[in-house]
Amino acid sequence: xxxxxxxxxxxxxxxxxVIRPLLEDSQLGEMSLDLRLGTDFxxxxxGREVNIDATGRDRTISSFYxxxxxxxxxxxxxHPHQTVLCSTLEYIKLPKNIFIxxxxxxxxxxxxxxxxxxxxxxYCGCLSIELINTGNTPVKLLVGSRIIQARFFKMDKxxxxxxxxxxxxxxxxxxxxxxxxxxxxxxLKSMID
Amino acid sequence: MNxxxxxxxxxxxxxxxxxxxxxxxxxxxxxxxxxxxxxxVDQIKLKSQKRFTKDDIEAHRFILKVVFxxxxxxxxxxxxxxxxxxxxxxxxxxxxxxxxxxxxxxxTSLSNKMDSYSLQFSLKNINDYFATQVFARYGIVFNKxxxxxNIPKYxxxxxxxxxxxxxxxxHFIDKQYYKITQRIVQREPQFSGxxxxxxxxxxxxxxxxxxxxxxxxxxxxxxxxxxxxxxxKAPSSDSHPSTENRINFVKDFVAGKKSENLDLLMNATKIIxxxxxxxxxxxxxxxxxxxxxxxxxxxxxxxxSLFIQGWSIWLNKNSVLRKKFSNPSQLNTILNxxxxxxxxxxxxxxxxxxxxxxxxxxxx
Ligand SMILES: [Zn+2]
Numbered sequence: 001x002x003x004x005x006x007x008x009x010x011x012x013x014x015x016x017x018v019i020r021p022l023l024e025d026s027q028l029g030e031m032s033l034d035l036r037l038g039t040d041f042x043x044x045x046x047g048r049e050v051n052i053d054a055t056g057r058d059r060t061i062s063s064f065y066x067x068x069x070x071x072x073x074x075x076x077x078x079h080p081h082q083t084v085l086c087s088t089l090e091y092i093k094l095p096k097n098i099f100i101x102x103x104x105x106x107x108x109x110x111x112x113x114x115x116x117x118x119x120x121x122x123y124c125g126c127l128s129i130e131l132i133n134t135g136n137t138p139v140k141l142l143v144g145s146r147i148i149q150a151r152f153f154k155m156d157k158x159x160x161x162x163x164x165x166x167x168x169x170x171x172x173x174x175x176x177x178x179x180x181x182x183x184x185x186x187x188l189k190s191m192i193d
Numbered sequence: 194m195n196x197x198x199x200x201x202x203x204x205x206x207x208x209x210x211x212x213x214x215x216x217x218x219x220x221x222x223x224x225x226x227x228x229x230x231x232x233x234v235d236q237i238k239l240k241s242q243k244r245f246t247k248d249d250i251e252a253h254r255f256i257l258k259v260v261f262x263x264x265x266x267x268x269x270x271x272x273x274x275x276x277x278x279x280x281x282x283x284x285x286x287x288x289x290x291x292x293x294x295x296x297x298x299x300x301t302s303l304s305n306k307m308d309s310y311s312l313q314f315s316l317k318n319i320n321d322y323f324a325t326q327v328f329a330r331y332g333i334v335f336n337k338x339x340x341x342x343n344i345p346k347y348x349x350x351x352x353x354x355x356x357x358x359x360x361x362x363x364h365f366i367d368k369q370y371y372k373i374t375q376r377i378v379q380r381e382p383q384f385s386g387x388x389x390x391x392x393x394x395x396x397x398x399x400x401x402x403x404x405x406x407x408x409x410x411x412x413x414x415x416x417x418x419x420x421x422x423x424x425x426k427a428p429s430s431d432s433h434p435s436t437e438n439r440i441n442f443v444k445d446f447v448a449g450k451k452s453e454n455l456d457l458l459m460n461a462t463k464i465i466x467x468x469x470x471x472x473x474x475x476x477x478x479x480x481x482x483x484x485x486x487x488x489x490x491x492x493x494x495x496x497x498s499l500f501i502q503g504w505s506i507w508l509n510k511n512s513v514l515r516k517k518f519s520n521p522s523q524l525n526t527i528l529n530x531x532x533x534x535x536x537x538x539x540x541x542x543x544x545x546x547x548x549x550x551x552x553x554x555x556x557x
Contacts, residue, residue, distance in 0.1 A: 018486050021538045023545050039537075069273050071219060072541055089541075091487050091534050124485045126534070169523070170485050172530040 003098070003152035005030050011095060018093040018124075027146065034105065034146035036089035038126055040173035041068045041076060044083040055185070065176055072144035078113075078133035085130050085174035089144055093124040096158035100150045102129065108147045111139050115148070121159045125171040199250050200242065202257050209264055210234060216271045219280075222298035222337050227267055229335055230260055236331045252326045259323045262313075266300040266341050275301055276349045278536040283362050285493050286411060287340075290366050290468060300339045303346040308423050312361040313341035314369060340365050352532040353507060353525075356408070356415040356500050363407030366466075367400055374399040377461045397432045403458050405439055406446045410473045411497040415504045417443050447472070474498040482506060483513040485527065487534035499535055503528050 003011075005028055011017035012028075019033070027034040042065040065085065070076055078084055094100065099121045104113045112135030119127055129148065133139050141147065210231065218224050237253065245253070269275070280299050287294040302313075315338075327333050342361055348354045367373045378384050378396045387395065408416050417440050429435040434442075445452050459470050474497040481488040482502060490496050506512045506528060518524040 018484075020487055020489065020534070021542050021545075023542070023549075067273070071272060071277075072544075074217075074272075091538075093484070093486055125530075170527045170530045172487075172534045 001154040002031075003154055007154075008033065008152055011098070016095045017098070018091070020091045022090065023144075031151065033150045033152070035102075035127070035148040035150055036144050037076070037141060037147050038087040038089040038173070039070050039072060039143055040087060041070070042066070042085035042174045042176060043068060055189070070143045074143050075140045076143055078131060078139045078141065080133050080136050080138065083130055083132055085128060085176070087126040087128050087171070087174045088148060089126070091124075091126050091172065092119075094119065094121055096122045097155045098152055099155065100152050102127065103149050103151075104131075105147055105149045108141075111135065113139075113147070119150075121155060125169060126173070128171060128174045194250065194254060196242065196245060196250060199245070199254060199257075202254070202261075203237070203242070206234065206257055206261055206264070207238075209261070209268070213264060213268050216268065217273075218267075218270065219272050219275060219277050220298055222296070223267060223270060223300065223339075226263065226298070226335070226337055226339065229333060230263060230267075233260065233327065233331060233333050236333070252330070256323060256326060259315075259319070262341075263339060266302045266313075266339060269302045270300040274303060274349075276344065276355070278533050278540075279352065279355045279358060281540050282496060282536060283358060285496065286359065286362050289473070290466065291370060296337050297340055298337065299342060301342050301344050303349065304343050305346055307345050307347065309343055309345050310357040310361060311343045312364045312369075313343060314364075315341070340369075350529055350533060352500060352529050353415075353503055354419060356412045356504075357419060359408035359412050360404045360416055363404030364400065366407060367403045371465050373458070373461050373465050374403050376465065377457055381457065394431060398429075398434045399454065399458065401433050401439060402442050402454060403462075405443045406455070406458060406470055409443045409446055410470060411500075413447055413472075413474060413498075413501045414443060415500050418504055418508060446470070474501060477502060479506065479513070482528075482531060485531070487531045487538060490535055490539040496536065496539055499532050503532050 008017065008028060012019065012022075023036070027036075044064055045066055068076075072089070076084075100119045102115060102117050102119065103109075104115045112133050113131055114134060115129055115131060117129065127148075131147075213227065214231070216227065218227070233256075237256070280301070283299055284294070287297060287299075291297070324335065327335070340362075342358060344355070344358070368375070374396050377399060378392050384392060384395065405416065420436060421440060424433075424436045427433070427436040429438065433439070442452070442455065444450075445455055462468065462470050473494055475492075475494040476498045477488050477490065477495050479502060488499065488502075490499070506514050507524070509515060514524060514527070518527065
C-alpha cells in the first residue's frame with residue numbers, strides 16, 4: 001500500500017519513522033518525501049587494476065574509489081558517465097513494515113541523472129545512492145539540494161532488518177559495493193572446483 | 194648555511210605550495226592565512242635573492258621555517274581531510290574561554306603514528322621575531338593565529354579516541370593563551386625556594402593536570418578510560434605525572450572533591466581568565482543511541498556529552514547496544530557514525546535556522 005502525506009506525517013510524529021535532519025517540513029509532499037544530497041562522496045577513477053572484480057576473488061573494490069567531502073552549500077561536479085557514490089543528508093530509520101522506493105526528482109532526471117532503488121523495511125542510516133550523469137556535459141549540483149524523491153510503501157507483514165546479518169547498518173557516508181561479500185559467492189565458486 | 198642551501202629550501206617550499214593552490218577550507222581564517230602565505234612567498238620571490246646578505250639569509254631561513262610548518266598544517270586541513278565534526282566541538286570550547294576566538298583557527302596535521310595526539314606550540318618570542326621580520330621586510334601582518342593539533346591519521350573519525358583533543362585544547366588555553374600554570378609556579382610563595390629545574394618540572398606536571406581537568410569539564414572521565422589504556426601504569430617522568438595520579442586528579446575534580454593542587458589550579462584559573470573550571474556537560478539520555486538514531490542535540494552542553502555517552506555504552510558490558518551487537522568492530526563503527534551524524538546535524542540545523550528566511554519564495 002502506497003502512503004500519503006497524512007500517513008507519513010503520522011509516522012514521523014509518533015517517532016516510528018525517523019528523519020534527521022528534516023530541514024524543512026515542505027520536503028514532505030502529497031505523495032513523497034524529498035531527500036537532500038549529502039556531504040560525502042566516493043568517486044570512481046581509473047586505477048592500476050584492469051577491472052573491478054566482483055567475483056569475490058580479491059577484495060579490491062575499494063581501490064577504485066576516491067573519497068571526497070564537501071560542506072553543505074558547496075557544489076559538486078558530476079562528470080559525464082562517472083559513477084559517484086553519495087548518500088542522503090538525512091539519516092533515516094524506517095518502521096519494520098515500511099519500505100521506500102527512491103528515484104531522482106524529475107528536474108534532476110531531466111539533467112541526465114537516473115536512480116531507482118528500494119530501501120528495505122527497518123533500515124537505519126543515511127541512504128547510499130549511486131548517481132551517474134548520463135548526459136554529455138558535466139553538471140554541478142549543490143550539496144544539500146533536494147535531488148531524491150522517496151515514496152513509502154506499507155507491507156502486510158513486518159520484516160526485521162536488524163535480525164539478518166546486514167551488510168550496511170547505521171551508515172553515515174556512502175558505502176562501496178559489498179557485492180563480493182555475498183555468502184553465495186563461495187557456493188557459486190565451489191561449483192566449478 | 195649559505196645562499197645555495199637557502200635557495201634549495203625556497204624551491205622546496207614553492208613546490209609544496211604549488212600543490213596547495215587549489216585547496217578548499219572549511220573556514221575563512223584558513224583561507225585568509227593561506228592567501229597571506231602565498232602573498233609573502235611571491236614577494237620573497239621578487240626580491241633579488243642573489244644579493245642577500247648573511248643577515249637576510251638568516252632572517253629568511255627563519256621565515257621559511259615558520260611558513261613551511263603552517264603549510265603542512267593547512268594542507269592537512271582541507272575539507273577532504275580535516276575531521277571538522279570534532280573540530281566544531283572544539284571551537285565551541287574555544288568560545289567559552291577566549292573572546293577573540295574568531296581570530297583563531299584550529300588546523301590539524303595527520304600523523305602516521307598511533308596515539309600521536311599533541312598540540313604544536315608556537316612560542317611567543319618566535320612569533321614576535323617572525324612578525325617583526327615579515328612586517329619590516331614585506332609590510333605583511335598575520336593577525337590571525339592557527340591552533341595546530343597533531344592527530345593520528347587512522348583515528349580521524351574515531352570519536353572515542355578523539356576525546357584526547359579536548360586535553361590538547363586545554364594546553365592551548367593554559368600554555369599558549371593565558372600561561373596559567375607558568376604563573377602559578379612563578380607567583381605562589383610556596384614554590385619560590387625551589388631550584389629552577391624543579392620549578393620547570395612542577396610547571397609541566399601542573400600543565401598536564403590542568404589539561405586533564407580542562408577536558409573533564411566537557412567530557413567527564415572519558416579521557417581517563419583512554420589514558421589508562423595508552424599510558425597504562427606509566428610512572429611519572431620529567432614531563433608527565435604518573436598515569437595513576439592523573440586519573441585520580443580528574444576523578445576528584447569530577448566528583449567535586451578538594452585537593453591542594455586542584456584548588457591551586459581552580460583559583461588561578463578564576464583570577465586569570467575570570468572563568469571557572471566546572472562541569473560543563475549535560476548528559477543526554479541513551480534512548481536515541483539505543484534505537485540506532487543519531488541523538489538530537491539541543492545545546493552545547495549536550496553536544497559534549499555525546500562522547501561521554503559513547504564511552505558509557507562502550508564500557509558497559511550490559512548496555513543495550515553491547516547486547517545487540519556482539520562484534521566490537523561493528524559496535525565501534527556504529528557509535529562513531531551516530532556521534533558524527535549527531536554533531537553534524539547539530540551544527541547544520543543551527544546554521545540553517547540562522548540563514549533560513551521563512552518567507553522566501555521557492556520554486557516547487
Ligand atoms: Zn598533555
